[in-house]
Amino acid sequence: MTMTNPQTTTANNGVNVQALLGAKKALTDTPEAARFTWRASSEWLQGTHSRATIDGFYGLGAEQRHRTSYQFHMDHPEVFASEDHGATPVELLLVGLAGCLTAGIAAVAQNRNIQLRSVKATLKGGMDLRGILGACDETRNGFDGIEVHYEIDADATADEIAALVAQSQKRSAVFDALANPTDISVTASKV
Amino acid sequence: MSGRSSRRPAGTVDVVVIGAGHSGLAMSRVLGQRGVEHLVLERGEVANSWRTERWDSLRLLTPNWMTRLPGQAYQGDDPDGYMSAPEVADFIAGYAVSTAAPVMTRTTVTSVVPCEGGYRVVTDRGGFNCRAVVLASGAFSEAVVPRVAEALPPSIMQQSAHRYRNPAQLPPGGVLVVGASATGLQLAHELAQAGRTVTLAVGEHVRLPRVYRGRDIQHWMLESGVLDQRIEDVDDPERARRVPSPQLVGSKERATLDLNALREQGVEIVGRLAGVRDGKALFSGSLRNVCALADLKLNRLLDAVDAFIAQQGLDDEARPAERYPATAVPASPRLQLPLGSDVRSVLWATGFRPSYSWLHAPVFDRDGALKHDRGVVAAPGLYVLGLPYLRRRKSSFIHGAEDDVRELAAHLVGHLDAESERLGSSRPRKGMAVA
Numbered sequence: 125m126t127m128t129n130p131q132t133t134t135a136n137n138g139v140n141v142q143a144l145l146g147a148k149k150a151l152t153d154t155p156e157a158a159r160f161t162w163r164a165s166s167e168w169l170q171g172t173h174s175r176a177t178i179d180g181f182y183g184l185g186a187e188q189r190h191r192t193s194y195q196f197h198m199d200h201p202e203v204f205a206s207e208d209h210g211a212t213p214v215e216l217l218l219v220g221l222a223g224c225l226t227a228g229i230a231a232v233a234q235n236r237n238i239q240l241r242s243v244k245a246t247l248k249g250g251m252d253l254r255g256i257l258g259a260c261d262e263t264r265n266g267f268d269g270i271e272v273h274y275e276i277d278a279d280a281t282a283d284e285i286a287a288l289v290a291q292s293q294k295r296s297a298v299f300d301a302l303a304n305p306t307d308i309s310v311t312a313s314k315v
Numbered sequence: 316m317s318g319r320s321s322r323r324p325a326g327t328v329d330v331v332v333i334g335a336g337h338s339g340l341a342m343s344r345v346l347g348q349r350g351v352e353h354l355v356l357e358r359g360e361v362a363n364s365w366r367t368e369r370w371d372s373l374r375l376l377t378p379n380w381m382t383r384l385p386g387q388a389y390q391g392d393d394p395d396g397y398m399s400a401p402e403v404a405d406f407i408a409g410y411a412v413s414t415a416a417p418v419m420t421r422t423t424v425t426s427v428v429p430c431e432g433g434y435r436v437v438t439d440r441g442g443f444n445c446r447a448v449v450l451a452s453g454a455f456s457e458a459v460v461p462r463v464a465e466a467l468p469p470s471i472m473q474q475s476a477h478r479y480r481n482p483a484q485l486p487p488g489g490v491l492v493v494g495a496s497a498t499g500l501q502l503a504h505e506l507a508q509a510g511r512t513v514t515l516a517v518g519e520h521v522r523l524p525r526v527y528r529g530r531d532i533q534h535w536m537l538e539s540g541v542l543d544q545r546i547e548d549v550d551d552p553e554r555a556r557r558v559p560s561p562q563l564v565g566s567k568e569r570a571t572l573d574l575n576a577l578r579e580q581g582v583e584i585v586g587r588l589a590g591v592r593d594g595k596a597l598f599s600g601s602l603r604n605v606c607a608l609a610d611l612k613l614n615r616l617l618d619a620v621d622a623f624i625a626q627q628g629l630d631d632e633a634r635p636a637e638r639y640p641a642t643a644v645p646a647s648p649r650l651q652l653p654l655g656s657d658v659r660s661v662l663w664a665t666g667f668r669p670s671y672s673w674l675h676a677p678v679f680d681r682d683g684a685l686k687h688d689r690g691v692v693a694a695p696g697l698y699v700l701g702l703p704y705l706r707r708r709k710s711s712f713i714h715g716a717e718d719d720v721r722e723l724a725a726h727l728v729g730h731l732d733a734e735s736e737r738l739g740s741s742r743p744r745k746g747m748a749v750a
Contacts, residue, residue: 155681269647270600287611293604294519303600304589 135239135279137230144231157184172200173209214267218247220298225272228292233278238288242277270302328354329731331436332449333427335361335418337407338701339451341384341716343416345724351731354445355416356438358423362407364453369400371481372505374565376497377712378531384410385717395531397565403713424452427674432734433696446734447696447727450674450685454702454711455667461493464663466591472660476502477667482509485660489513491596491652493588494664495520496559500572502664504564507580514652515577517602518587521561522609522642525571527620529634532563539623541616542709543718546689549704556704559666574606574642585649596652596661606642614638669702690723696730698723 151158160183166176179193197210211219222245233240248271255263276285293299330346332339335357346353357363375382380394382403387410398406411418419440426437433446458475467473472486476498482505489512492503503515523532536542549555564572574584586599621636652658671685678686678693686693689706700719701711709715 283611283614286607290604290608290611293601294608299601299604303586305592305597 135234135237137234137238137240139231139234141231141234145235159183166198169209172204172206174198175210214249214251217267217302218249218270221270221272221296221302222247224296224298225274225289225292228296229274229276229288232288232291232295233280236284236288238284239279240276241279242275244275245272247272267302326442327444328352329445330354330447330449330727331356331434331443331445332451333424333436334451334453335407335411335416335420336364336451336453336701337362337384337410337713338453338716338720339449340407340410340414340416340418341720342449342451342700342724343418344385344410344414345720346727347414347416349724349728351724351728353417354443355418356422356424356436357418357420360408360420361411361418362404364455365400365404365407368455368477370476370479370502372501373400374398375403375713376560376563376565377533377714378565381533381537381712381714382406383714383717385720387413395569396567424673427676429676429694432738446731447698449723449727450669450671450692450697450699451701452669452671454669456670457668458663459666459668460663461588461665463588463591464661467661468594468654470659471654473663474660475663479662482506482511485511485662487659488656489658489660491516491588491654491658491661492664493661494518494559494666495562495574496664496666497561497563499664500562500574500577501564502662503577503582504572504580506662507577507582512657513577513582514585514649514658515574515582516585516588516596516598517574517605518599519605520559520574520609522573522613523561523563523571523616524573524613524637524639525563525566525569527617528624528636531569532620535620535623536616537709538627539620541619542707542712542715544708546704546706552704555708556702558703573639575640578643583649584645585652591654594654596654596658598648598650598652600648600650602648603644606644610641669699690719691726696727696734698727 160181162181164176164178166174168174174197176196176198177193178190178196180187180189182188196216198213198216199209200206200212201208226243226245229243230240249267250269250271251267252260252263254260255265274285274289276288278285278288280288329351330353332342332346332353332355335355339355339357340361343353343355360366374397377397378394379389379391379396379398382389382398384407389406410416419438421440423439424436425439426435427448428435428437430444433444434448436443436445436448455477458477460473460475464473474485476494479502485506490506491514492499492506493516495515495517499515503513507513525532527535533542546552546555562573564570566572570576578584584602586602587605588596589599590597617636617638624630624633654661669685671679676694676697678697680686685699687699690699690702692699699705700723701716703711705711706719706722707715710719
């Protein structure tokens with residue numbers, strides 16, 4: 125049987141996979157550097173409207189900064205009698221999941237030498253409002269399920285694309301954070 | 316052939332092999348053929364763990380025709396069957412006899428320490444100075460139990476697959492089986508057959524049909540070279556060594572045991588055990604993805620087998636190619652399971668690991684794992700055998716011992732020769748029998 129290699133050219137999805145593989149090796153050897161702390165700060169503005177700011181984080185044994193600071197407005201929609209100055213917080217969870225899975229797909233595709241042309245995701249999170257309204261003890265506050273659908277145009281078979289998406293979920297931080305319990309500590313102090 | 320008769324002090328031997336299981340005895344046989352003086356130390360009887368550390372219904376994952384060691388093949392009348400643990404023990408014990416292996420049974424090693432010229436091996440029946448040590452004490456000495464076990468309510472009985480023997484050991488009522496390797500699936504199947512309500516927590520797993528295109532899947536994996544794949548040719552060796560054992564069972568019916576079969580039997584499939592809170596087991600929402608990963612990987616393997624069959628011109632004699640239904644995941648997999656009244660026991664099928672608590676040498680990494688390069692441990696004259704993917708995919712299987720043992724024995728002999736030369740050749744070696 126003659127094996128032909130269809131991938132004589134090199135895919136370029138704009139992901140520096142060599143850097144990622146180098147980081148894997150380096151962080152395996154020095155686990156202290158692998159300790160990261162991600163941070164956000166937020167401030168109430170008015171009503172249900174608040175603004176979050178992202179600028180610094182800790183990792184590789186030192187304080188790090190984003191190239192610039194990013195701001196996100198969050199609010200509730202008008203159907204909740206709010207003024208809708210931004211996405212609802214639960215929508216931002218979906219945004220985080222999409223960002224994480226899509227970045228993973230690009231990185232895995234790069235590593236597997238698969239050229240991507242278009243990667244589009246739609247996400248749906250189902251929720252029974254009676255949970256957060258306290259109207260039903262059996263109903264949870266959060267999503268009762270999340271559906272993500274990807275439409276991907278790439279130099280790959282349907283199975284190879286499915287494998288990209290599956291591998292991305294396996295390595296996704298946000299997928300893990302949503303799929304598994306996380307211990308959360310919330311404290312407050314009077315100023 | 317025994318190539319040496321140099322006089323040496325009592326308690327001195329060139330090589331100590333620790334463990335008289337299939338690996339240690341295979342090494343003994345090859346060392347004997349090379350004329351290397353050695354001793355095999357065994358804490359119990361030959362094939363001890365096969366006699367004392369296996370559940371009652373366990374059978375090998377490989378068919379009898381594959382069960383072979385250097386110089387000994389399966390001779391029985393059921394080549395397509397699968398040996399029970401006592402049958403494996405007898406096979407290995409027979410090998411010890413036929414190879415006249417120099418085994419000291421009922422001799423427990425209490426410490427191995429580097430010393431001048433090699434190692435000091437201390438046992439409960441005296442000590443030995445030797446020039447090299449082969450660790451062949453097995454890959455499955457201890458159960459790996461995740462830390463979440465500590466959070467289980469005290470009223471819940473916990474059992475590891477290492478100590479589990481049969482369903483009657485577990486208190487009446489439902490059982491949560493954690494882990495979806497061969498072990499977890501076999502135990503979930505057996506408990507469901509015994510009438511238990513079984514919940515199976517499923518993380519990453521490897522799905523395989525028992526028989527494909529008319530032959531045992533192991534036949535195709537062997538013939539196509541998959542089992543001979545070398546660790547140095549693998550992208551991520553660390554990961555390859557951690558891959559759980561494939562979902563297989565050795566039964567008379569040669570039936571496939573997968574998650575779909577278990578669901579038909581009434582076993583409830585849930586995600587990986589992610590935590591315990593308020594007396595409830597919490598499961599990961601990743602079930603769909605781990606099943607998708609396993610299904611995709613299964614199909615890639617079957618594609619490779621089909622390509623091999625075509626390439627070999629075997630399409631006419633093999634049964635037609637098949638693809639199996641995707642793993643059926645419940646529409647909304649359960650995320651919580653109250654422990655206590657209905658579910659009274661948890662069975663950990665979360666893996667095994669070797670134990671070298673008696674080895675006192677700087678050969679462990681920060682996670683406590685033995686540092687070695689394909690069996691050559693990170694200390695001169697120290698070798699290890701039988702670990703998953705030690706040198707090849709087949710390394711932890713009985714039939715996988717032979718190639719590894721031959722290569723590591725050659726390395727070991729090279730080490731002894733180099734040491735002899737360095738020390739001015741005061742010790743005769745290989746082929747230099749003193750008349």
